[in-house]
Amino acid sequence: MDWNLLITQLMNGLQLGLLLFLLASGLTLIFGIMDFINLAHGSFYMIGAYFCGTIVSITGSFIAGVLIGLIGVFAVGALVERFIVRHLYLKDHLDHVLVTFGLILIFDTLVHLLWGPSGMAIPLPDILNGQVSLGSLELPTYRLVIIVAGLLVAAMLYFLVTKTRLGMLIRAGASNRVMVEALGININRLFLIVFALGTAMAGLAGMLIAPITEASIGMGNDIIIIALVVVIVGGIGSVKGAFYAALIIGMIDTMSRSYLDQLLQLMMPNTYAETAAPALSAMLVYILMAAVLAFRPQGLFPPAGMK
Amino acid sequence: MNWLPATISGRIYALLLLVLACAPFIFEWANQPFYLDLLSRALILAIAAISLNLILGFGGMVSLGHAAYIGIGAYCVGIPSYYDFYNGWLHLVLALSVSAGFALVTGAISLRTKGVYFIMITMAFSQMAYFIFLSLEEYGADDGLVIYSRSEFPEWLSMDSSTGLYYWIFAVLLLALLLTHRLVYSRFGRVIVGSKYNEQRMQALGFNTYRYRLACYVIAAMICSVAGMLLGNFTSFISPDMMGWTRSGELIFMVIIGGTATLFGPLVGTIAFVLLEEFLSAITIYWHLIFGIMLVLLVLFGKGGIHGWLQMLDRKAADHD
Numbered sequence: 001m002d003w004n005l006l007i008t009q010l011m012n013g014l015q016l017g018l019l020l021f022l023l024a025s026g027l028t029l030i031f032g033i034m035d036f037i038n039l040a041h042g043s044f045y046m047i048g049a050y051f052c053g054t055i056v057s058i059t060g061s062f063i064a065g066v067l068i069g070l071i072g073v074f075a076v077g078a079l080v081e082r083f084i085v086r087h088l089y090l091k092d093h094l095d096h097v098l099v100t101f102g103l104i105l106i107f108d109t110l111v112h113l114l115w116g117p118s119g120m121a122i123p124l125p126d127i128l129n130g131q132v133s134l135g136s137l138e139l140p141t142y143r144l145v146i147i148v149a150g151l152l153v154a155a156m157l158y159f160l161v162t163k164t165r166l167g168m169l170i171r172a173g174a175s176n177r178v179m180v181e182a183l184g185i186n187i188n189r190l191f192l193i194v195f196a197l198g199t200a201m202a203g204l205a206g207m208l209i210a211p212i213t214e215a216s217i218g219m220g221n222d223i224i225i226i227a228l229v230v231v232i233v234g235g236i237g238s239v240k241g242a243f244y245a246a247l248i249i250g251m252i253d254t255m256s257r258s259y260l261d262q263l264l265q266l267m268m269p270n271t272y273a274e275t276a277a278p279a280l281s282a283m284l285v286y287i288l289m290a291a292v293l294a295f296r297p298q299g300l301f302p303p304a305g306m307k
Numbered sequence: 308m309n310w311l312p313a314t315i316s317g318r319i320y321a322l323l324l325l326v327l328a329c330a331p332f333i334f335e336w337a338n339q340p341f342y343l344d345l346l347s348r349a350l351i352l353a354i355a356a357i358s359l360n361l362i363l364g365f366g367g368m369v370s371l372g373h374a375a376y377i378g379i380g381a382y383c384v385g386i387p388s389y390y391d392f393y394n395g396w397l398h399l400v401l402a403l404s405v406s407a408g409f410a411l412v413t414g415a416i417s418l419r420t421k422g423v424y425f426i427m428i429t430m431a432f433s434q435m436a437y438f439i440f441l442s443l444e445e446y447g448a449d450d451g452l453v454i455y456s457r458s459e460f461p462e463w464l465s466m467d468s469s470t471g472l473y474y475w476i477f478a479v480l481l482l483a484l485l486l487t488h489r490l491v492y493s494r495f496g497r498v499i500v501g502s503k504y505n506e507q508r509m510q511a512l513g514f515n516t517y518r519y520r521l522a523c524y525v526i527a528a529m530i531c532s533v534a535g536m537l538l539g540n541f542t543s544f545i546s547p548d549m550m551g552w553t554r555s556g557e558l559i560f561m562v563i564i565g566g567t568a569t570l571f572g573p574l575v576g577t578i579a580f581v582l583l584e585e586f587l588s589a590i591t592i593y594w595h596l597i598f599g600i601m602l603v604l605l606v607l608f609g610k611g612g613i614h615g616w617l618q619m620l621d622r623k624a625a626d627h628d
Contacts (some may be wrong), residue, residue, distance in 0.1 A: 001426030037423055039556075087607060093423050094369045095606045098563055102554045109596035225434065225552060232427050279442030286431040286438075293428045294416045 004137050009258050015143055017250025018150025020220065022205035024230035024242040025157060026198020030236020032174040032303060034191055037096040040080075040103035041202050041227065042220025047202025048073045049215035050111055053120040054274075062125050066207050070200050077199030079295050081192050089191070119216035128211075135220055146208050153204065155245055161239055170194060174237035174303045226253075229289045235299025244301055250286050256281035308489070315624055316617035320571045327477060329534040331470040343469055349394050349581035350476045351537045356573035357483045358530035363559065364490055364567035366523050367503030368418075371555050375530045378550030379406045380535020382440060385441025385452045385545045395458030395466070403534040409436070410528030414521050424503050451546030458540055466540060476537050480510040480574070483530050488570055499523050500568075560602060566614030602626045 027041050054064035069307045080103070088099055128145055131138045161167035169190055172180045183188045206220070213219070230249050234241025261277035268276070292299065312318050326333070327350070334343045334615050355377055362368040383402035387393070413432040420428055457466050457523040490496045502509040502516040509516050538543050546556075557580070565576020583601075587594035611618070 031423075037426070084603060084607075089534075091606070093426060093565075094363075094559070097369070097371065097426065097556070098462050098559065099603050099606045101553075101560065102599040102606075105599030105602070107594040109593050109599065113593055113596070221553065225430070228427060229431070232424070275442065275444065279439050282438035282442065283435045286435045289431045290428055290435075292414060293424050293431075297420055297424055 005258075007137060008139070009254055011139060011143060011147065013254035015146050015150070015250070016254055017247035018147060018154070019205045019209055020216040020223070020227055020230050020250055021134075021154060021243050021246035022150060022201045022208075024234070024246050025154075025239050026201045027224075028231040028234065028237055028242045029170060029194050029225055031172065031196050031231055032179060033170065033194055034085075035177070036085065036089060037093055037100065038085075038198075039097060039100035039224065040107065041199070042222075042224030043104055043107035044073055044077060044199040044202040044282075045220035046111060046204035046215065046217070047076060047107065048200075049122070049210035049219065050115055050120060051203070052207040053122045053210060053215050054115075056122055059139035062122075062128070062211075065122070066204070069142065070204060070209055073203030074196045074200040077196040077203075078192055080199070081195040084196060086188070086191070098102040104221065111217050115215075117217065119214040119215045120210075122211045124211045136254065142211060149204075149208060157201075157239060166190075166193070171303070192239065207211070226285060229285050232289050233292050234298060235302035238299065238301050238303040241299055241301030243302075249288070252284055252288065253281070254286050260284075283304075315359070316614070316621050317619060318577075323571075323575070324481075326579075327426055328444055331473050334472075340469065342458065343450070345581065345585060346578075347469070347473050347476055347541055349578045350473075350480050350536075351534050351541060352561060352581065353574045353577035354480050354483050354534035354537070355531045356565070356577045357480075357487060358527040358534070359558050360562045360567060360569075360573040361487055361490070361527040362532070363562060364569070364572070365496065365503065366499045366520060368520065368524065369426050370429040370430035370524075371529075371552060371559070372436075373531060373558050374550045374552075374554035375433035375436040375555070376406050376410070376531035377535035377538060377622040378436060378440060378545075378547065379409060380532035380537075381539035381545040381549055382452075382535075383532070384458055384536050384539035385454050386446055388454050388458075389446060389452065392404075393456055393459040395460040395464075396457045396618070398477060398536055399533070402536040402587075403529050404527045407525050410525045414524040414528075418517060418520050418524065421627075433555060433619070434552060437547050437550050440550070445469070447546070448624070449547060451548070454539060454543045454545065457543075468626030472537075473543060474506075476541075479533055479537065484493075484570060484574070486526075486530070491570075492607040495519065495522070500615055504627060563605065564612050566612035568615040569611075572612055579613060582592075 023041065023045060027038060029037050030036050030041070048069055051069035052062075052065040054065075055068045056062055059065065060070075084103070088095055106297060109176035124142055128142045130141050132141050132144060133139075159167075161170055163236065165234075169185055173187075173190060173194075177187075204219075206215070226249065230242055232243045233249065234243070234245030257278075260271050260281045264277050264280070267273075312321050323389045327346070329344055331343055334340060334346075339520050355373065356374075359370065359373045362370055362373075380402040383405055387398060387401065413429075417425055417428045417432065428511060440446070441449055457472070464471075464475075466475045491500065498509060498514050498516065498519045502514070502520060535549075538549070561577040561580045562573045563576065564579050565574065566572030583598070584594070587597055591597075605612070609615070
């Protein structure tokens with residue numbers, strides 16, 4: 001067995017898992033607290049990447065791109081909540097699906113209008129572009145940066161949710177929204193903050209991945225589906241659940257893509273294994289989600305006190 | 308004139324069906340074969356939308372994976388054709404049975420869940436179907452599959468000419484409308500509609516709502532697979548792209564434009580959708596923006612889609628009398 005390859009793949013799985021967590025944590029809070037399905041969450045991932053790319057090309061600084069970009073995505077998220085999403089909380093889920101589907105079309109086209117149809121590459125500063133050697137293993141520095149940043153945000157979010165007053169309200173909202181309202185909390189403001197915060201985290205995920213894949217139209221439309229899977233598997237409204245589920249799904253997805261064919265070859269002839277492996281590895285996360293929904297619909301780690 | 312439908316909306320729908328029935332002659336006379344193609348595509352999607360409306364509108368089962376059945380139907384034409392089996396009955400039976408099997412298994416699992424979980428699990432299953440076809444290298448994978456000849460039927464049923472195919476589509480459309488009407492106003496349909504509003508009460512009345520809903524889900528899937536079979540014949544090219552989740556989203560969109568839980572809503576909704584798509588995309592490449600804004604406005608302010616607006620006409624007329 002090639003140990004270097006295994007470690008590289010583990011790092012890739014961790015990286016994908018943490019990116020998924022950045023997307024899914026906001027999604028699960030919006031889902032859990034406002035009972036709102038946001039298919040357009042992936043659009044903020046895309047917007048983040050484009051904001052960051054534009055600011056990097058103006059200022060030349062990747063850090064500035066991320067920081068100013070975050071403020072920008074937060075602002076767009078707040079505007080969308082205030083003028084569109086807020087009017088939908090009391091409508092049924094079908095309406096949420098439709099409006100956010102419409103928002104995807106709107107954002108994709110706006111990006112097309114503003115930045116043109118081709119993707120946007122985001123150059124990295126030299127310091128992040130190199131390799132780090134660990135023994136015989138060479139790892140790209142930037143991948144490590146993504147992992148560290150993801151873990152850092154997860155830790156900050158953990159602190160926010162468990163140690164601050166805002167976090168207390170968020171947890172209370174996820175468990176019992178009506179009770180929070182009855183206790184006299186300004187629910188509109190709480191919803192606005194949660195929505196904008198969630199979109200900013202999605203934007204951050206987009207900014208972090210864009211230097212590797214480049215920013216492109218519709219880049220959020222595939223990953224949002226995986227992020228929804230994470231939300232369901234982890235338990236709607238549970239940030240902790242989103243964290244574990246994101247890592248599990250990131251690992252399953254990465255590892256099955258690289259090792260499933262070898263595993264299947266133990267059980268069936270090579271030719272069948274080579275055909276079945278890619279299909280099965282792409283399907284695995286959906287199979288996991290269907291199994292969770294069928295046998296444990298509240299998710300693996302539901303928020304405390306939820307009915 | 309007793310034979311005329313009593314309401315304005317009824318008369319408009321009757322006129323629409325009449326125009327659809329004569330469409331090939333109208334377009335031939337006007338020498339506009341392109342519009343017959345456009346209409347053929349619209350009506351195929353309308354069949355799919357009608358079947359989605361059966362579960363989404365009447366049954367309250369919001370499926371974000373209905374396009375999977377379009378794909379299954381299309382591949383039931385494509386794969387046999389790849390092996391030179393062009394018999395149309397074979398394609399039809401295959402589409403109906405494969406879709407029924409897939410719907411029975413996935414529906415049995417999906418219907419254990421409710422609300423938003425149902426939306427997500429139907430999407431998950433359609434994504435699985437999408438990835439299965441995406442990985443079938445033999446049948447083109449994501450490059451798709453070209454169908455070189457249309458399904459073969461006896462001479463009088465042939466779909467080789469565009470007029471023949473159009474009447475196939477039109478006939479299936481009529482059948483789907485008729486079936487929906489019969490189903491919804493039957494005892495079966497009452498149980499389906501009843502369990503949308505209050506499932507507990509239907510269960511208290513002694514109905515096994517799960518079985519009724521599952522049957523309804525399978526019927527909708529089978530109707531949709533015929534739409535897929537027609538679409539495969541119509542486009543002569545199929546790819547897994549036909550069953551991506553955004554396609555399912557578009558199908559929901561079509562139902563909503565027309566009006567959910569109504570007989571003709573999905574038909575007018577789909578025609579409106581396809582025409583808008585066609586004409587907006589001819590005007591500007593940014594037509595998705597207009598589409599998206601329409602969708603948002605429709606949900607925020609639209610009252611029951613096109614069917615709802617026509618009913619407002621009916622009510623005005625009734626007030627006038």
